[in-house]
Amino acid sequence: MDCRPLSTRKTLTSCPGSVDHYNLHRRSLIRAIQGRERIWYCGTDFSYGGHEGALTSDLVLAQRFGASVDQGSNASARIQFELVKDLMGVESASGKLIRQLDQRLLRIAEKMGAVERLAPRVMRHYLQ
Known part of the structure; x- marks a missing residue:
């Protein structure tokens, strides 16, 4: 059985399992x-x-x-x-899309000065 790595472009070295x-x-x-x-x-x-x-x-x-x-x-x-x-x-592709749309929506709301009205709706989405 040949167990060579698929690519040798990069090698990561660390001490696995140490939690700090x-x-x-x-x-x-x-x-x-x-x-x-x-x-x-x-x-x-x-x-x-x-x-x-x-x-x-x-x-x-x-x-x-x-x-x-x-x-x-x-x-x-x-x-x-x-x-x-x-x-x-x-994250799932749909989760990523939702997050990106929420970020864009918040930027638009910031420009319009409507963050206070929009933020609770966005937060409810994340708390569900």
């Missing part, structure tokens, strides 16, 4: 580059660490690409999934 303020911050920076040039990152370095976090990050991307990911009635699995998804900066 610095590493959590470093991991959160992935949001800035996640999905750019159709490159998606997952694994221990892009989750809250450990084998479960690495597997969860894989499932997050599988869902992003259209796979059905169901945690059933396991509340802790759903919570971990959403936390890792948020940390990785992964």
